[in-house]
Amino acid sequence: MTSEEHLTILLQGAKVWNNWRIKNLQIELDLREADLREADLSRAELIGVNLSGADLSGAILSKANLSGVNLSGANLSGANLSRANLIGAILSRTNLMGVNLSGVNLSGANLSGVNLSGVNLSGANLMGVNLSDANLSWVNLSGAILSGAILSRTKLIGAKLIGAKLIGANLKEADLIGTNLTEAELREANLIGINLSGANLREANFREANLKEANLSRIQALNTNFTSANLTGACIEEWQINSATNLTGLICDYAYLKQGQQERRPTSGSFASGEFTKLYQKSLETIDLIFRTSINWDAFAYSFKKIEVENQDSQLDVQSIEKKGDGVLLVRISVDPDANKEKIHGDFMQGYKFAHKILEGQYQSRLENKDKEINRLFYLVNQLQEKLGEVPDTVSETLINN
Template sequence: MVDHKHLAVLKQGVNYWNDWRQNNPDVIPDLSKVDLKGIDLKRINLRGANLSKTDFTGAYLRDADFRRANFYETLFDNANLNRTNFSVTKLSGASLNEANFMEANFIEADFSGCQFYKANFSKANFSKAKLKVDKIAKLNFTQAILIEANLSEADLRESNFCEADLRESNLSRANLEESNLSRADFSQADLSGSNLARTQALSTQFQQAILTGACLEDWNINSDTEFSNVICDYIYLRRNRRERRPSSGNFATGEFTLLFQKTLETIDLIFRDGINWDAFAYSFNRVEIANINLQLDVQSIEKKKNEIILVRVSVASDADKAKIYNDFIQGYEFAHKILEEQYEVKLKEKDILVADREGQIVKYEKQINRLLDIVVQQGSVQKALVEHPRKVSNYDLRNSLIAGGIIDAETVQSNQIGGSIQNPDTQENPS
């Protein structure tokens, strides 16, 4: 449980706390289960402290020292932890969802049992760290250092490793599906049995990396993707260990490179929410004009699982695929946004038109009902004249519309009916 004396010291402010820590180096602070949500503790010294179940949600902890602290079930969700120091620390059970750890120090840290969905680890140092990721996390490792890090069997789908340093890291059986590996360094990394399906590996370094048993379904590489001295006996072209290459035995010398020579001449465009073909045509023509000498051509269109559509575009082997890809995506997103806005306007106009038409329909329905009432009344009048020619004035015709006029049965004017009136019983001519 929390030591209330320690909590009282903390309430005096960060500077007071840090001075107290310096003067009491043997004291192990206990702030377990304390609610510190949203607090500003920039540069605080919590080294070795008991922070079990402490709530730092949304806190500002930039440059804090957390080395060797106890983080059992600690909450760091949405917290700012830029340049914090977690080296040689166990964060077992901690929650780091959407926290910002930019440039943080995680050397030899252990993340077993942590939750860190969409956490930002850009430029952080994970050298020799252990990251056990059991479910999809969508992490940002842009320019992070993961030298000799252990990411074996980690679920790193849709994560960003752009320009990250993963030399000699262990990614065996890791799931990197749809991740961005562009310009990352996997030299001497162990990627055996990993899932690299639909990854972006443009200008990525795989020198001396182990790729045996990896799934390379629809991954995107270019002429600058480096495979020198790769260790690879066989790979799979489809997930779940399907379409083995070679179908039996192992690759001969140089065979792996030949297998992916065609891949070097294509760009894979992946659409997860369907394709706006007008936006596609606009962006493709724009890129084609800008790269008129590169012979761009749509090679194939495939519908994958979960409504994913893959458009494969062939290009010259010496083309800058990364630039072409980025230019196309920017153009497509721009055109898609403009077309969506136009669609919204047309939809509103349509709603106004529909509402106007509905009003007209109601008006027409009233007129039709009125006409039907008139027809019924006229039929009744005709029947009454036939059956009771002398008693027509006793029939209630007030406010009835006949021949364009209003008839009051008590004061009938002949010019309201539009014809002459004759009464055979009086034998008079009403001229």
């Protein structure tokens, strides 16, 4: 069967044999807007083919060679591209919803502005790929290679980047709220203005990364390496670090303790060399307990005593109680350097919520009993007043009769 006959089958949108190949197709081959729905193109050789606007929904393209292919505006929804070769492919404005891209090679591809939300890209090769302004929210990128990739202004909200390689990547102003970057490699990455609020950075490597003006609020940075990183202008509100968090050689002229560039430290001027590390090294040995409403001190005492008993090998002390405005209170507990701070924090809050709930029930019961007692007393007072009101009438009748 000739290449032309194969092409006829393709254009009819029919399924073809597994492991079928088109060989020696020229780069000028034009399959724009072709109907290839559910076609079996696994292992097909489609190097440099123009598939812009084509409908490849549900197609099987696993292990296909699509290097240099133009897929701009194409519909690939539900397609299987696992372990496909997409080196240098153009995928701008491509519909990739529900696509399987696990193990795919997209190095050097142009994916700017694409929507990959929820897509499986685990183990994919995305070295040098352009993903600027793309939506990768909730994408699985665990073990993916993104070194040198362009991810500026990219949405990676809730994405999994466990063990991902992002060496020298550009994530300027990217949104990584709640992203899991456990053991990720971000050496020398451009992270200026990045939003990492609530992200898990446990054991990640940020050596010599540029984190200027980054939002690091509520991050978990346990055992994280910030050696020689630049945190100037970063927000470190409620960040969690431990004694194994490496701040050696960290560069920071100033930082903010609250989001929105509030509570600048130092208030004016800049930190001296190494001063940031010396000042905030104390936080390595503390646990911050945040209360956004008033504290129930009975519940606090119960939970604190409970974690003291459960952690007898660690010295626990209330170091400070600070008002942070808007009713927020910060209670800072000092602990031993080797203590499991994350576990202690979780155990305390669990115990506090439990005790608070029990005590609230007791308080409510007492209030109800108090209301009943008050009503009973009012009744007795009313009865007494009625009886006292009868006394003068009785006395008057006695005087008249006599």
